[in-house]
Amino acid sequence: xxxxxxxxxxxxxxxxxxxxxxxxxxxxxxxxxxxxxxxxxxxxxxxxxxxxxxxxxxxxxxxxxxxxxxxxxxxxxxxxxxxxxxxxxxxxxxxxxxxxxxxxxxxxxxxxxxxxxxxxxxxxxxxxxxxxxxxxxxxxxxxxxxxxxxxxxxxxxxxxxxxxxxxxxxxxxxxxxxxxxxxxxxxxxxxxxxxxxxxxxxxxxxxxxxxxxxxxxxxxxxxxxxxxxxxxxxxxxxxxxxxxxxxxxxxxxxxxxxxxxxxxxxxxxxxxxxxxxxxxxxxxxxxxxxxxxxxxxxxxxxxxxxxxxx
Amino acid sequence: xxxxxxxxxxxxxxxxxxxxxxxxxxxxxxxxxxxxxxxxxxxxxxxxxxxxxxxxxxxxxxxxxxxxxxxxxxxxxxxxxxxxxxxxxxxxxxxxxxxxxxxxxxxxxxxxxxxxxxxxxxxxxxxxxxxxxxxxxxxxxxxxxxxxxxxxxxxxxxxxxxxxxxxxxxxxxxxxxxxxxxxxxxxxxxxxxxxxxxxxxxxxxxxxxx
Numbered sequence: 280x281x282x283x284x285x286x287x288x289x290x291x292x293x294x295x296x297x298x299x300x301x302x303x304x305x306x307x308x309x310x311x312x313x314x315x316x317x318x319x320x321x322x323x324x325x326x327x328x329x330x331x332x333x334x335x336x337x338x339x340x341x342x343x344x345x346x347x348x349x350x351x352x353x354x355x356x357x358x359x360x361x362x363x364x365x366x367x368x369x370x371x372x373x374x375x376x377x378x379x380x381x382x383x384x385x386x387x388x389x390x391x392x393x394x395x396x397x398x399x400x401x402x403x404x405x406x407x408x409x410x411x412x413x414x415x416x417x418x419x420x421x422x423x424x425x426x427x428x429x430x431x432x433x434x435x436x437x438x439x440x441x442x443x444x445x446x447x448x449x450x451x452x453x454x455x456x457x458x459x460x461x462x463x464x465x466x467x468x469x470x471x472x473x474x475x476x477x478x479x480x481x482x483x484x485x486x487x488x489x490x491x492x493x494x495x496x497x498x499x500x501x502x503x504x505x506x507x508x509x510x511x512x513x514x515x516x517x518x519x520x521x522x523x524x525x526x527x528x529x530x531x532x533x534x535x536x537x538x539x540x541x542x543x544x545x546x547x548x549x550x551x552x553x554x555x556x557x558x559x560x561x562x563x564x565x566x567x568x569x570x571x572x573x574x575x576x577x578x579x580x581x582x583x584x585x586x587x588x589x
Numbered sequence: 590x591x592x593x594x595x596x597x598x599x600x601x602x603x604x605x606x607x608x609x610x611x612x613x614x615x616x617x618x619x620x621x622x623x624x625x626x627x628x629x630x631x632x633x634x635x636x637x638x639x640x641x642x643x644x645x646x647x648x649x650x651x652x653x654x655x656x657x658x659x660x661x662x663x664x665x666x667x668x669x670x671x672x673x674x675x676x677x678x679x680x681x682x683x684x685x686x687x688x689x690x691x692x693x694x695x696x697x698x699x700x701x702x703x704x705x706x707x708x709x710x711x712x713x714x715x716x717x718x719x720x721x722x723x724x725x726x727x728x729x730x731x732x733x734x735x736x737x738x739x740x741x742x743x744x745x746x747x748x749x750x751x752x753x754x755x756x757x758x759x760x761x762x763x764x765x766x767x768x769x770x771x772x773x774x775x776x777x778x779x780x781x782x783x784x785x786x787x788x789x790x791x792x793x794x795x796x797x798x799x
Contacts, residue, residue, distance in 0.1 A: 309610050313620045554610040555603070570596060 283375035285422060287364045290508050299326045300507040301542075302549055309553045336497035341404060346492070348402035352494065356395035359388040360509045368443050369514050370526045370533030382434065385517055386427060389472060392510065393419035396474075396481060399503070400491035411490030412436040415474060415481030421567035422471035422478075428575035431466045432582040433521050446525030460578050462522045464571055466547065469514035471567070473507060476552035480560060481532040500576035515544035595766035636709035638686070640730045648742040649730055650705040653681040657706065663690045666697060671753045673745060681727065682745040688714075689722040770799050 300315070300323060307314030315322025340349065366381040368374045378384060380563020393416055432439065436457075437448045455462045471478040482490040492503045519525060519540040526533030558566065621628050630636075663687070670681035674730040698706045700712020716722060731741045745753070 305614070308618065309614045311613060311616060311619050313618050313622070316622065550607060550610060554606045574596075 280375065287361065287375070291314070291361070291364075291505070292430075294512050295505045296326045296330070298511065298545065299329070299504075301545070302508075302552075305546065305549045308551050309550075314357050323468035330501065333497055333501040338499065339496045341494055344514045345402035345404070348398045349494075352395050352399035352402065353499045353506075355398060356392060356503060356506040357509075358395075359391040359518045360506055360513055362388050363513050366442055367513075368446055368520065368525055373534060374443060377441060377443050380440050382430060382440045382445070382521075385513075386430065389513075390419070390423060392472070392506075395506075396491050399495065400481075403491070405494055408491050408493045411481045411493070415491060416566075417560075417561055418471055418474070418478060418480060421564055422571070425464055425567065425571040425575040426472065428572070428579050429461045429468065430521065432458060432461050432575075432579045435582050435586060442520055442525075446520055446527065449524040449527065453522065455522040458522065458578070458582070460574065461582075462518070464575055465518055465522065466544070466576070467571065469518060470548055470551060471563075473510040473514055473548075475507075475511065475548055477555040477558050478563060479552075479557060480563065484531035492526040511545055511548060512541060515541045515548070518544050536551075630710040630712065632710070634693070634708070634710045634712075636711040637688050637691065637693070637724060638697055638706045639709045639713070639724070640684070640726045641705055641707040642730065642733060642737075642739075647734070647739045649727075650703040650774065651681050651684065651701075652703055652705075653679040653684075654702060656700040656702065660696045660700040662694065662696065665690055671745065671750055672757065673749060674755050674756050680745065682750055684726040686724045686726060688724050689719055689720070707760070 303325070304314040304322070315325035318328050323566045340346075363385050365375045366378050366384055368377070396415040396419075397412045400408045400410075400415070403409070433445070433454055436454065437445050439445070457490060470476075474481050480490075482492070492500055495503060516537075523540045523544075525539040525540075528536030528539075531539075640651060642648070643650055651668075651670070653668050655668050658664070658666040658668050665686055666684045667683065668681050669683050670679040672679045695708075698704075698708070714722070726743050727742070732742075734741050
């Protein structure tokens with residue numbers, strides 16, 4: 280257990296380091312430019328340099344903030360992310376704690392993420408941060424529902440909440456082949472849950488300065504940043520487990536396949552970011568309540584029907 | 590029914606957008622990593638004006654007429670030249686261009702009667718002081734000639750300029766003496782003919798030339 284926790288912390292740090300570099304490189308190549316090239320070979324050490332810079336920055340706390348809430352928000356944002364790592368199966372034997380209610384734990388704790396955003400936005404004593412927080416609450420709540428329903432469709436097929444059971448049930452064919460609509464819905468809702476473009480209104484880099492984390496400097500900002508990239512990893516990992524067969528694959532060891540699938544899905548989310556413009560707030564809510572929820576319900580109904588008739 | 594059609598069309602448009610981006614991902618980058626890689630400037634690029642190095646005479650074509658200095662709207666060019674002893678045309682002994690206010694309008698190029706000026710292709714103009722932007726074109730020309738292995742154009746020294754000025758002054762004095770002598774001669778031979786011929790009181794053609 281202890282080794283697992285240490286491993287997780289190491290994974291979170293390395294993952295964030297790698298993902299920030301990957302984001303900059305992917306975005307650069309999609310825009311026909313090179314990205315970081317100076318620090319280290321092809322800019323590989325650039326993220327370390329950025330982290331050192333952030334650590335050296337002054338931690339400015341504005342005057343009228345709600346101090347306990349303000350100081351706790353960067354910590355709370357890490358809670359759901361790190362807890363979810365407990366149940367993810369990296370390979371047949373690499374799970375820290377294979378719980379009976381694995382998927383329920385994941386879904387429950389991913390809702391906590393919005394609490395941290397709300398804490399950050401509200402306590403900052405800044406209208407723009409509050410706007411970002413309000414938008415993020417609406418967005419997260421609206422997109423949680425189709426996420427849950429979509430996951431339900433997969434659970435219906437497996438009959439168990441345990442993640443290792445879900446992976447084992449995909450031995451012969453991956454669930455993406457039988458539930459393509461659920462996969463698309465899940466990826467959309469996951470992108471919205473992690474506040475990535477095209478759903479990054481809470482951050483809204485061109486509108487709200489920096490949205491809910493406007494008033495955070497230095498290492499506190501780094502915490503939010505880190506949490507966003509780790510959240511991407513988590514949601515991609517859950518998608519890989521639910522739809523892409525987890526760690527299963529022909530020749531390479533399970534861990535390698537798992538990581539390949541996760542990073543392929545992360546690449547997909549980055550691809551989304553550099554293709555689509557940001558959705559307007561009313562378009563966001565319309566999309567969720569009028570399109571995604573009916574489609575998710577329809578998917579669930581069809582799944583249940585097919586399973587009943589089998 | 591339009592509900593489903595909208596969803597389908599919208600989804601297809603998303604995929605089309607993603608196709609565009611992934612194709613661009615595969616294309617080569619257009620970045621030129623200055624200063625390790627540099628772009629070749631086109632010949633039409635307008636860097637600062639400089640003296641043209643004539644390919645036949647291996648030197649400049651400037652005759653120090655000062656047209657460029659007169660036409661420059663910011664009065665940035667200072668030219669001075671002289672006709673050396675035994676030479677046919679004037680040569681400049683100083684050609685200084687204060688580039689820090691130059692607007693690259695090109696009027697100096699257009700005004701020059703011998704097309705002695707051209708645009709360079711130099712864009713790396715960095716200095717620590719304002720004086721670094723003052724260009725001494727004769728020195729620049731000599732540097733270029735040295736780099737190309739050509740014989741250097743001599744810049745007239747102070748003695749040569751003084752000698753040329755002295756020679757010019759002496760020549761002018763000699764001419765003036767000659768014209769004065771001729772005028773005295775003409776006056777001595779004229780008094781009987783003037784009322785009969787009714788010639789115009791203009792001086793004979795030899796004296797109009799300066």
